[in-house]
Amino acid sequence: MKISEIRENIVIAYSAMASNKVRSALASLGVVIGISTVILMGWILSGLQTALDDTFKMMGVDVLYIDKWDWTGGKNWKDIKYRKNITLDQVNEIRSKIQTAELTFTSTENWGQSVKYGNQNFNGINIAGITYEHGRTPAGETLLGRYFTQFEQYNHSNVAVIGYKVYQTIFSNEDPLGKDIKINGHKFIIIGVVKKQGTLMFDFVDNKVYLPLEQYFSTFGKYDISLSVGIKAGGEENIDKVREESRGLMRIIRNLKPHQEDDFSINETKAFEKQTAQLKLYVWGIGIGMTVLSFLVGIIGIMNIMFVSVTERTKEIGIRKAIGAKKRSILFQFIFEAAVLSLSGAFFSLIICSGLVYLVATILPTMVPETAFLKPFLPYQLFIIASLVSIMVGVAAGFVPAQRAANLDPIEALRFE
Amino acid sequence: MKKKIIDIHNIAKIYQMGLEKVFALRNISLTINENEYVAIMGPSGSGKSTLMNILGCLDTPTSGQYLFEEEDVSTMNDNELADIRNQKIGFVFQTFNLLPRATSLKNVELPLVYAGVPYNKRNEIARNTLINVGLGERIDHKPNELSGGQRQRVAIARALVTNPSIILADEPTGNLDTKTGIEIMKLFSDLWKKGNTIILVTHEEDIAFNAQRIIRLRDGLIESDEINPNPTNYN
Numbered sequence: 001m002k003i004s005e006i007r008e009n010i011v012i013a014y015s016a017m018a019s020n021k022v023r024s025a026l027a028s029l030g031v032v033i034g035i036s037t038v039i040l041m042g043w044i045l046s047g048l049q050t051a052l053d054d055t056f057k058m059m060g061v062d063v064l065y066i067d068k069w070d071w072t073g074g075k076n077w078k079d080i081k082y083r084k085n086i087t088l089d090q091v092n093e094i095r096s097k098i099q100t101a102e103l104t105f106t107s108t109e110n111w112g113q114s115v116k117y118g119n120q121n122f123n124g125i126n127i128a129g130i131t132y133e134h135g136r137t138p139a140g141e142t143l144l145g146r147y148f149t150q151f152e153q154y155n156h157s158n159v160a161v162i163g164y165k166v167y168q169t170i171f172s173n174e175d176p177l178g179k180d181i182k183i184n185g186h187k188f189i190i191i192g193v194v195k196k197q198g199t200l201m202f203d204f205v206d207n208k209v210y211l212p213l214e215q216y217f218s219t220f221g222k223y224d225i226s227l228s229v230g231i232k233a234g235g236e237e238n239i240d241k242v243r244e245e246s247r248g249l250m251r252i253i254r255n256l257k258p259h260q261e262d263d264f265s266i267n268e269t270k271a272f273e274k275q276t277a278q279l280k281l282y283v284w285g286i287g288i289g290m291t292v293l294s295f296l297v298g299i300i301g302i303m304n305i306m307f308v309s310v311t312e313r314t315k316e317i318g319i320r321k322a323i324g325a326k327k328r329s330i331l332f333q334f335i336f337e338a339a340v341l342s343l344s345g346a347f348f349s350l351i352i353c354s355g356l357v358y359l360v361a362t363i364l365p366t367m368v369p370e371t372a373f374l375k376p377f378l379p380y381q382l383f384i385i386a387s388l389v390s391i392m393v394g395v396a397a398g399f400v401p402a403q404r405a406a407n408l409d410p411i412e413a414l415r416f417e
Numbered sequence: 418m419k420k421k422i423i424d425i426h427n428i429a430k431i432y433q434m435g436l437e438k439v440f441a442l443r444n445i446s447l448t449i450n451e452n453e454y455v456a457i458m459g460p461s462g463s464g465k466s467t468l469m470n471i472l473g474c475l476d477t478p479t480s481g482q483y484l485f486e487e488e489d490v491s492t493m494n495d496n497e498l499a500d501i502r503n504q505k506i507g508f509v510f511q512t513f514n515l516l517p518r519a520t521s522l523k524n525v526e527l528p529l530v531y532a533g534v535p536y537n538k539r540n541e542i543a544r545n546t547l548i549n550v551g552l553g554e555r556i557d558h559k560p561n562e563l564s565g566g567q568r569q570r571v572a573i574a575r576a577l578v579t580n581p582s583i584i585l586a587d588e589p590t591g592n593l594d595t596k597t598g599i600e601i602m603k604l605f606s607d608l609w610k611k612g613n614t615i616i617l618v619t620h621e622e623d624i625a626f627n628a629q630r631i632i633r634l635r636d637g638l639i640e641s642d643e644i645n646p647n648p649t650n651y652n
Binding site: 005015019327 | 475476495499500502504514519527532536539575
C-alpha cells in the first residue's frame with residue numbers, strides 16, 4: 001500500500017460518508033449499539049472490581065477465619081451443618097499454640113437481630129461477639145471514637161462498637177458516641193464506629209454491632225454456638241504458611257484421623273472474589289450475548305451499505321482501474337471505508353457513553369447509595385478496546401463488498417450507468 | 418527511425434456468447450511509432466472498441482502478441498497491466514469519466530495517487546497540467562460546475578499528468594457541440610505537435626481527418642491503413 005493512497009482513502013471514505021449522512025448513520029447503528037454495550041459492560045465490571053478490591057483492602061487481605069461454615073459455598077451445605085461446633089476451649093487452644101500468626105481474635109455472630117435506640121427498633125442487624133484484638137486489624141479501624149480495650153472486654157463493660165451501615169441506619173448524621181442502644185434487653189454504650197468496609201453487595205460487613213465476647217455471652221448465652229478464630233497472617237506472603245499451621249493444629253485439636261476430611265473451614269476474604277466471579281460471569285454472559293448480536297447486526301448493516309456503495313460507484317471503480325488502480329488498491333479503499341464507518345460509530349458511542357456514565361455516576365448514587373462504586377468516567381482501556389473492535393467489525397463487514405469491487409472488470413465497470 | 422510504441426502481431430479477440438463464438442478481432446497486426454497521430458475508424462461492430470480496449474491494456478487478446486515499448490503485455494497479469502495503464506497510457510473518454518465529487522485538481526491528481534507520488538509533488542504537477550490545458554481558473558471546481566468542454570479538458574489533463582507514452586482518446590468529441598469539439602481537437606493537435614503520441618478512436622470522418630494516419634476497421638480486420646496527406650491544421 002502506497003502512502004499516497006492512504007491519504008486518498010481517508011478523503012474518499014470521508015466524502016462517501018459526508019455525502020450519505022443519514023444512510024451512513026443508520027448503517028453504523030448496529031455498531032453504535034454493540035460498542036455501547038461493550039463500553040457500559042466494561043464500565044460496570046471495572047467499577048465492580050474496584051469496589052471488590054476496596055472491600056478486600058479494608059477487611060484485610062491477610063486475615064484467615066477458621067470457622068465451622070464455609071464462605072465459598074462450594075461445599076455440601078448439609079455436611080457443613082452437621083459439623084461439630086468450634087468450642088471456646090478449642091479456640092483458646094489454637095490461639096495459644098499458633099506460632100506463625102501476627103495476631104488472633106475470637107468471634108461469633110448472631111445474624112438478623114434487632115437493635116433498639118430510644119423507642120425505635122432496627123431489625124436485621126448482625127451482632128458480633130468478638131475479642132479486643134480485632135480492633136488492631138484493618139477491619140477494626142474506627143472512623144469515630146475507638147475500639148474497646150482488653151480491660152473493657154474482661155471487665156464486662158457495657159460497650160459496643162458499631163459498623164458504618166448501622167451508624168447510618170440508626171443515627172443518620174447524629175453523633176452516636178455515648179448513646180445507649182439495647183440488644184436483646186441489654187444496654188450498651190456506643191464508643192466507636194468502624195470505618196466503612198463493604199461496597200455494593202458486601203455492605204453486610206458494615207451492618208454489624210461489635211460487642212466484647214464476654215458481653216455477647218451474657219446477652220445471647222454461651223452454649224450451643226460455634227466460634228470462629230480470626231488469624232491475621234501479617235502480610236499476604238505469610239498466608240500459606242499460617243493456613244498450613246492452622247489446619248494442622250485444628251486437625252489435632254478436633255481429633256481428626258488422617259483419612260478424615262477437615263470438619264472446619266479456613267476462610268479468606270478472597271472467598272468473596274469467587275462469589276463475585278459468578279456475578280461477573282453473568283454480566284459478561286449477558287453482555288457478550290448482546291454484543292455478539294449487535295455486532296452481527298452491525299456487520300450486516302455495514303456490509304449491506306457497502307454492497308450498495310460498490311454498486312453505486314461501479315463507474316468510479318472502472319475509472320480508477322482504467323487510470324491504474326490495482327485490485328488491492330480498490331480492495332483496501334472499500335475495506336478502509338467500512339472500517340472508517342464502523343470506527344465513527346464507535347467514536348459516537350464513546351461520546352454518548354461518556355456523557356451517560358457521567359450522569360449516571362453522579363446522579364444515581366444520591367438516590368441509590370449502593371451504586372456509589374460506579375465511576376463517572378470510562379477506563380481508558382475501553383477506548384482502545386472499542387476502537388480496535390470497531391475496526392475489526394468494519395474490516396469484517398467491508399471485506400466481501402470490497403472484494404466484489406476489486407474484481408470488477410474495468411471495461412464493464414466503465415460502461416455502467 | 419522513430420521508436421516503436423505499439424507493436425501488435427496477429428491479434429485476435431474471441432468472445433463466447435452462449436454456444437456461439439464472436440470474432441471481435443480476427444487477425445490484426447499494427448505498429449504505431451512515437452509521435453504519431455493515428456485515428457482508428459470503423460462502424461459499430463467493426464471491432465474498434467475491442468481494439469481500443471486491448472491497446473489500452475484494459476483487456477488482453479485471445480491470441481497474438483502485443484508489445485508495448487518492447488514489453489510483452491499480452492501475457493501480463495491484472496496488476497502489471499494496471500501499472501502500464503497508470504504510467505504509459507492516458508485515457509480520454511467520450512463521457513469524460515471524471516469523479517463527480519472531486520475537484521478538477523483531485524481528478525487530475527488521481528493517476529499520481531496510484532503512482533505513489535507524494536502529496537505536495539502531485540498537487541504541483543496536477544496544477545501545472547491543468548494550467549497547460551487552459552483550466553488554470555477552474556482548478557477547484559467540481560465537474561458539475563464545468564461545461565462539457567471544460568470537463569473534457571480536465572479529462573485530458575488527467576490523461577497527460579503522468580506523462581504517458583500514448584494518449585488514447587475514445588470519441589472525445591462525441592458528447593460535445595461542434596464548436597467545443599473543434600476546440601478539443603485543436604488541443605489534441607497541439608499536444609501532437611509538442612511530441613505526444615495520440616490514438617483517436619472515432620466514427621466521424623471530420624474528426625478522423627485531424628490525424629496524420631487513418632486506420633479503418635471492418636468486421637474485425639484492418640480494411641485500410643493510410644497516411645492522411647492533409648491533417649486538419651488549426652493555425
